[in-house]
Amino acid sequence: MTTSDILLRVLDGTGILRLTLNDVRRRNALSEAMLAELGAAFAAAGTDPNVRVIVLAANGPAFCAGHDLKEMTAGRLNGDGGKAYFAHVMAMCAGVMQGIVNCPKPVIAEVTGIATAAGCQLVASCDLAIAADTAQFSTPGVHIGLFCSTPMVALSRNVADKHAMEMLLTGDLTSAARAAEIGLVNRVAAPDASQTVTMELARKIASKSSMTLATGKRAYYAQREMSLPDAYDYASAVMVDNMLAQDAEEGIEAFIEKRAPQWQDA
Structure with a gap:
């Protein structure tokens, strides 16, 4: 798979750009390559007058599994134990999340699979989110001795403190219905209707100035x-x-x- 294959881009005639995470084998993890592709895609879309709304979707059973832990583990082999590499990856990820917020075009997450750790952060960073009723969300870092500190930034700006802390401290999976209750997503739809619901919302927004x-x-x-x-x-x-x-x-x-x-x- 080439770098250009891991993020698919389709712009329709109404100005809706669909960005689809397509690294299914790695559960659409936020590898260095994926972060670079996402950062470039949002930057380009932000200045493209033909783009009015961006939909962020994913192929496969996982929307996004967060950081690529195999890449992160390999970084430990560096002379400093991985410190510089970890800082580099976290800066890349923070740049992508802020790029979504700073992008002048509305961004809608279309979530049909599981979104964990930085994948949950990715959903929380989008302006709006539609989830299939089979989707699940979690910040599971506590299970592996790694608190989800950077996902916490986006999560805490979407849901109330006690809901955010429960997700962060337990690492438990949160259902799509519960995610809607606490404000992490806007709407829940049947899996075969989630794209239709997302695109209807996108077209409504795209019709505005x-x-x-x-x-x-x-x-x-x-x-x-x-x-x-x-x-x-x-x-x-x-x-x-x-x-x-x-x-x-x-x-x-x-x-x-x-x-x-x-x-x-x-």
Whole structure:
């Protein structure tokens, strides 16, 4: 399998880019090659005007099994016991997760298999997630003496503290239904309907102004790290700039005139 085969890319006519993890033999682990492919794909999609929404899916029974532990173990053979290599891989992974959050295009995870450790982190880093009712999630590092500290960052920003801590401290598998209850995923669908549900959601979002979506996504993640007064000051300034945008003027006029807006994505 070549590097280009482990991540498949398909862009349809409505602006929806499907990125499909395809390293089935390694359970779609976040190897160095996979992290490099994902990082490049999200960076390219973020600047491609033809891409309006990104769907992240996977082939095989596992959505993503987290880091490639065989690669990580091999890194221990280095003179420093693997410290520099481990730091390099963690930096690559953190870059991919932040790249998803910072990508101006909405990202939807379509999860039909198991998502563990950094694979669960990958789901939590996406803006939205649809799960098949057979999907499962876990942060199982405690089982092997390795706390899921980096998955914790994304997980704790999706679910309440006690739910996150239960997953992190026990390493137990969480069902799709439970993941929806605690806010890790948006919706649960039958396995044969999960792609349909995901694509319907993607098309609904893709029909909006991409300028508006990018403005909103950027503002959402920025304001949640601020104090309440700072968040309101920031969001008010964003709203003022947004009101001056061409698509906001067009959207308001279309609403008043009871017609469909014609977006210019500007």
